[in-house]
Amino acid sequence: MTSKTRKTIIVIGIVVLVAAIIFYLVLRPTRAEYTDAQLTGPDPVIAEADEETFPSIALAEPAGWAADATPTAAAGLSVARFAEGLDHPRSVFTLPNGDVLVAETRGPASADGGGITDWIMGLFMDRVGAGGVSADRITLLRDSDGDGQADQRSVLLDxxxxxxxxxxxxxxxIVANTDALLSFPFEVGQGRITAEPEKLMDLPGGGNHWVRNVLYDAEGDRLFITVGSASNVAENGMAEETGRAAIHEYDFATRSHRLFAVGLRNPNGLAIQPSSGELWTTVNERDMIGPDVPPDYLTNVPVGAQYGWPWVYWKTYVDERVEEPMPNFLTEYTRRPEYALGTHAAPLGLVFADGNGLGGAYDRGAFVARHGSWNRVPKSGYDVVFVPFDARGNPEGExxxxxxxxxxxxxxxDAHGxxxxxxxxxxxxxxxxDDTAGIIWRVTGARSPASARAGSEPTR
Incomplete structure (x- = not known):
């Protein structure tokens, strides 16, 4: 090795070391000042915003589960594996005959390869087990002997x-791709769909938030569709956010659609509250103003509701980073969310109890899957929680x-899953x-094995 080569290697090493130190000093997360308990409930602490030039990073790399390991179920509950060996299972849907459909899916690749931000986010996603190529399929799982474990599986759609x-x-x-709502001919019990779909409507594609969840209204005549924002706080302009940060409504009778509610940065879970018939959703709030603000939330969603994104959060707090002019009426008409679920906890899945599920303390209220933070110390989420509701259909408890x-x-x-x-x-x-672990867990309570439930969606 020549002297010149050695000097070049030394210079490169110093540059890499300095870059690593700068990266650590700039991107290391600021430790949260408030506890998870202070940032949840109907009246959470709303901390002072502290704008970040770069996002704080606190990634939980996937550690997997040992062969006989499970998450910890609360007292009175049990948990076991329903299915495993899946490729990034995300949404789950139960058919009236008991078959379970699972979307094995990831976000789409950027059509143009993306810029530096997309590249960095890709690295983060790889580190937490969310990167890679999407399987782009729906798998059917069947528990043919009723023992609580799927013993048959087939690819229903790919x-x-x-x-x-x-x-x-x-x-x-009905299947929501990231860019279109599709309708396939299907008979319950069928193991494979080969027919071509009918496109019901296009959906906004691209951007940061690719998930498109769907749910029928209480009557089963209209379909709600979630579409998250294309950015954090409209930093690329509001034109790019057309039809986004919203819940859409598709009317089957008229084959038309409209915006049902807006200003929801990234709505995910959808569920109808059993006693009131109201639509509820989970929402992932904005990033890069500190580890303690603003809280993600669970809320009801009346028609025409406005929740403030990108200009406002938690009804009265203005995000000073947004360059687009704020509508004059916004602060007056912005709704306050019903229940905070912690900051950066990423609440996704949502279902209501209706008296036929786990029993005990879990008879009346909402179950929420909190996917977990990537930019907070200590980490938040990484759990399934239950929000009790009162007899009037409102969340209760701090x-x-x-x-x-x-x-x-x-x-x-790190994270097992x-x-x-x-x-x-x-x-x-x-x-x-459990997407990073490739597992579907099944939680049961005292009443679960003897409880018979009808299919969760209208079949009209």
């Missing part, structure tokens, strides 16, 4: 485009009850998808 939401209606399976914990490793640094989506099976068990 060749999709980052599929997520699923619904059933009049002999059709903090949610634990249902499944133990997804983080003992030192809190990440809870993603929730669905009831037809025997009263709560199915929980």
């Amino acid at each position: 060749g999709l485009h980052s599929p997520f939401g699923m619904a059933l209606r009049n002999g059709r399976l 903090t949610p009850l634990p249902v499944l914990t133990g997804f983080l490793t003992e030192d809190g640094e 990440r809870p993603t989506w929730l669905a009831w099976d037809n025997a009263g068990g709560l199915l929980v998808s």
Whole structure:
């Protein structure tokens, strides 16, 4: 090795070392000042915003589960594996005959390769087990002997485009790709769909948030569709956000659609509250103003509701980073969310109890899967929680009850898995998808094995 080569190697080493130090000093997360309990509930602490030039990073790398390991179920509950060996299972949907559909899916690749931001986010996603090529399929799981474990599986649909939401209606399976709402001819019990779909409507594609969840209204005549924002706080302009940060409504009778509610940065879970018939959703709030603000949330969504994104959060707090002019009426008409779920906890899956599920303290309220933070110390989420509701259909209690914990490793640094989506099976068990571990967990309570449940979606 020549002297010149040695000097070149030394210079490169110094540059890399300096870059690593700068990266650590700039991107290391600021430790949160408030506890998870202070940042949850109907009246959370709203901390002072502290704008970040670069996002704080606190990634939980996937550690996997030992062969006999499970998350920790709360007292009175049990958890076991319903299915495993899946490729990034996200949404879960139960059919009236008990078959369970699972979307094995990831976000789509950027059409133009993306810029530096997309590249960096790609590295982050790879580190937490969310990167890679999407399987783009829906798999059917069947528990033929009723023992609580799937013993049969088949690929129901493939060749999709980052599929997520699923619904059933009049002999059709509705599937939400990231860029279109599709309708396939389907009979319950069928193991494979080969027919071409009908496109019901286009959906905004691209951008940061690719998930498109769907749910029928209480009557089963209209379909709600979630579409998250294309950015954090409209930093690329509002033109790019057309039709986004919103819940859409598709009317089957008129084959038309409209914006049902807006200003929701990234709505994911959808569920109808049993006693009121109201639509509720989970929402992932904005980043890069500190580890303690603003809280993600669970809220009801009346028609025409405005929740403030990108200009406003938690009804009265203005985000000074947004360059687009704020509408004059916004602060007056922005709704306050009903219940905070912690900051950066990434609440996704949502289902309501209706008296036929886990029993005990879990009879009346909402179950939420909190996928987990990537930019907070200590980490938040990585659990399934239960928000009790009162008899009038409103959340009660200052903090949610634990249902499944133990997804983080003992030192809190890495994650065995990440809870993603929730669905009831037809025997009263709560199915929980764990995307990075490739597992569907099944949670049962005292009443679950003897409870018979009808299919969760209209079949009219």
